[in-house]
Amino acid sequence: MQAHQVDDLDTAERLYREVLDLRVAQPDALHYLGVLCHQCGRSDEGVELIRTALQVTPKHPDAHNNLGNIHKECGRLREAEACYRKALECGPQHHNALSNLAVVLEAQERPQEAFEAYEKLLRQAPRYAQGHYLLGLFLRNHAQNLEHIEQSVARFREAYALEPRFVQALEALSVSLYVLGRTDEAVQVYRDWVAREPDNPIPRHMLAACGGAEAPQRAGDAYVRDIFDRFADSFDEQLLHNLDYRAPQVLVDVLGTVLPAPDAALDVLDAGCGTGLCAPLLRPYARRLVGVDLSGGMVEKARQRGGYDALDVAELTAYLQQPGAWDVVLSADTLVYFGELGTVLAAAHAALRPGGWLAFSLEAEEGEGDRVTLTASGRYRHSRAHVLHALERACFHDIRISEDSLRKEFGQPVRSWVVLARRGGDAGPASAT
Ligand SMILES: C[S@@+](CC[C@H](N)C(=O)[O-])C[C@H]1O[C@@H](n2cnc3c(N)ncnc32)[C@H](O)[C@@H]1O
Structure with a gap:
């Protein structure tokens, strides 16, 4: 698992398989090897491995959640939803499964149910920065009026306050401020960020995007790489x-x-x-x-x-x-x-x-x-x-x-x-x- 965590996938795969040679139904090895197979593009094999792990430990919320993630990333949103619901049956406080459930409900164009899931998530875990961030994005993506964009500002501010290294929240915050016409505040968010991280290409590009610096002829390579990676x-x-x-x-x-x-x-x-x-x-x-x-x-x-x-x-x-x-x-x-x-x-x-x-x-x-x-x-x-x-x-x-x-x-x-x-x-x- 340590090799897996540092992305040494070859070593991790070999060791998981050694464990399974010793104990054919060792559930953690089955589960994490399943996650690894999906990461390597062998998603069907990954699904089978996690399903086998779940036969051994059917009440493992992480395994249901990870199986849901594979389905989600393969575009099988209904199957993903069912897995996240199972994860929540096994572990009602599983924040990750609840936020994933909200995301797949949103992706299935069921905004009311998604909104309720985000609200439940933040009631259960008011200090979960990712939850505030996702609700902010939801409010902005589905905004019917400016008040929703204002609300997204509050969510992004909270996410950043809870986790000061959560820079996506800062970026999302300035975009919402800009949309609201509060350009000076948006520019200030990026100026502060550039001051803290002068080598980071994201705030430098976004400062220009808000009119706080001269626009480059095209988005820089480092910016594009960072954003899309x-x-x-x-x-x-x-x-x-x-x-x-x-x-x-x-x-x-x-x-x-x-x-x-x-x-x-x-x-x-x-x-x-x-x-x-x-x-x-x-x-x-x-x-x-x-x-x-x-x-x-x-x-x-x-x-x-x-x-x-x-x-x-x-x-x-x-x-x-x-x-x-x-x-x-x-x-x-x-x-x-x-x-x-x-x-x-x-x-x-x-x-x-x-x-x-x-x-x-x-x-x-x-x-x-x-x-x-x-x-x-x-x-x-x-x-x-x-x-x-x-x-x-x-x-x-x-x-x-x-x-x-x-x-x-x-x-x-x-x-x-x-x-x-x-x-x-x-x-x-x-x-x-
Ligand atoms: C919005 S995505 C579109 C991807 C794909 N064409 C599609 O329609 O789904 C834009 C892509 O352009 C790539 N990109 C932007 N600037 C680039 C550049 N100068 N050279 C190569 N790729 C670039 C990004 O890395 C990103 O994957």
Whole structure:
């Protein structure tokens, strides 16, 4: 278990198996080996092992809770809910199981039940910082009026007061303050944080995002890595269930209007692949499908999901320097971390074969002018004119920019651009129209 805790998974697995050679039904070894198998992408084996452990010790709340976590991370929310309820039957004070139950109820779009679970959690454990933080996020995600955002501020403040190293709570606090128009307070939260941790890329980027410092040309590598490594475990659940995220499907649909019928003939790059949500949608088109992302944590999740021929951990602009390699480059919700688009679009143009297609999504900045804004979320918004000019300067042809809503923020749809453009030259295999 010590090896497991320090992420030495090979040693931990070997030792758990040695224990099981000695005692075939040793429940802790079965249980923790199950958790480990899931971490290594062998979730079905993990489920079987924990189920076997539960036959030996059926009233073990941690084992029910961990089995629930595997189901949750595999998207089986009903099964996860049943496991958390079992964990709570066995250990009514199991805070972790109760907060997980609230999260899966929220993800199943049962906000009233989720709210009641969060309230019960905080009645039982008023000093549980994570519980205050999760309730704050819930209030903001489901806000029907500004009062709910005010309430989220109180929850984030409490979470941070209870656990001063809980920096996600600070970040969430400043976003809520910003949404309420209390920009000075939001900026002050980040200034204090930068003063305490001058080398931390998160408060530095977010200080700029709140207007307290000059915006960088794109989000720095360290910022992106930190944010997404941390976010990797809960990304799918947050985006798909709580934020109605649709960018992968919408972009692949729009590509489908210009590509030949899917017959596994194209070389496709998923640029900023994250946890690999685009892989199953792109696979039918791809002879070779490669994903690239700065965050090792996200790439690990993509590896577990499967579907790629190769995955690389790298910065996108640098990665695209390999010339003429792709028939299609798709980038879902990734260029929102770029302010200035010229460099990355020029690299994408050079990386495409003649006739190849680029598809990407952005958040939309209102108005006619050529503008880019770094917003309080830490992501950039681009005006239509800016996108068009950047694509033209990068020598793209057949530019199509349509408007859609690809996700929600604070309970509201976010206006987005769905962009398609083609590298000129000889018609490549990708250019059917
Ligand atoms: C919102 S996620 C989207 C992931 C995936 N495309 C999807 O649609 O589910 C944005 C991803 O872009 C990656 N990213 C941001 N800036 C990057 C850069 N400069 N180079 C490579 N990856 C980057 C992040 O690590 C993150 O995984």
